[in-house]
Amino acid sequence: MKTTGHYLRIGVLSLAVWITGIYGAQAQLTGTSYASAKNSGAGVLKVTFVETPGFVYRDASGQLTGVCVSILEDFTAYVQRVHGVQLRLDYSGDGSSFANMYNQAKGGSNGVVGIGNITVTNARKSEVTFTPFFIENKAILITQKGKANLGDLSKIGDIFGGMTAYTAKGTTNESRIMRLKNNYWSAMPVEYASSSPDVLAKVLANPNGFAYLDLVFYVDAIKNGKPIQRHAAADDTSEQFAFVLPKGSDWGPIWEEFYRHGTGYRNSTEYKRALMDHLGPAAMRLIQSTN
Known part of the structure; x- marks a missing residue:
């Protein structure tokens, strides 16, 4: 014999499915x-x-x-x-x-x-x-100002030793950071941020942080007087928006x-x-x- 609790659970589940269906439908743009x-x-x-x-x-x-x-x-x-x-x-x-x-x-x-x-x-x-x-993008590797210049990517583990990379998950800039890690510095520490502005904020908050920024975010940061340094040897111009x-x-x-x-x-x-x-x-x- 099914109890009142059993039917209550079914009712709650059905309501959850109904609500999910409604919100899922509303979420689709048409x-x-x-x-x-x-x-x-x-x-x-x-x-x-x-x-x-x-x-x-x-x-x-x-x-x-x-x-x-x-x-x-x-x-x-x-x-x-x-x-x-x-x-x-x-x-x-x-x-x-x-x-x-x-x-x-x-x-x-x-x-x-x-x-x-x-x-x-x-x-x-x-x-x-x-x-x-x-437009064609240029991705730019940044640190805070005053860091030794990264003139040779193969030396990133030596020049950026003790530093942490920041990136947003699922982006092409994450792919760039992972390419540096896989090709030149397997022990590179990588931490994730929620967005490009958050990536920049983490670099500005950590003197030992570095990251890739898309050109427009880099230019905006410079225009707003952010103390960042470009490492031109790591520029990547291989993509389009x-x-x-x-x-x-x-x-x-x-x-x-x-x-x-x-x-x-x-x-x-x-x-x-x-x-x-x-x-x-x-x-x-x-x-x-x-x-």
Whole structure:
């Protein structure tokens, strides 16, 4: 005979499953597919983002701005002009987590786009659709100021002996740190942080810390007077940043068309103005030195 407690446990479990289903459904982002938008003449792009200096950030009034936001606005203007579709941008989330941004884009449907410092990798290509890249990244190895310069990667165990590497899990900068560890210093201590800003904070708090920062985070730190030192021998320019769409999104070909139109979007005045306005001349010089 089943007891009252037995049925109570079943009821609680059923309620938990029901609540999980509701919140799981709410968590999925859904925008308008290109096919639907073309048919009706209007649609919504649901935008998930991770705040990134120069790329996606809030201005003095609290509004989102940056290179990625400018590109989205240029894209919506192009779609209206060429395809006759009026798009509304609907931003979702608080921008605090790269993982949340990426997973929302990956798990979204139809007109969803993820923006920020998102590296194009072969592993991610199996999970999402990338737009064409919008910028080439330079990853920079930093310490606090005053450390001996790392002029030869093979000597990192000697020059950085007693120091600790910081990185955020699941990022390409983690892969870089692990490459240094595997290739040059097997005993390298590695500790994890929640995000790129947290990585920088840990280096600033520990005179014996070091880390890789993406170019925009490095330039932002220098601009804000942070006492950090670049070790140029460890610069890595082997990656590109792009937006992410749900796998197989029918907006993919429209993004490719947008980047190809005219002499190419990355050659346009609008694009170059966005880089200068939001990244500044110091970042522009570093970007140009990668090309």
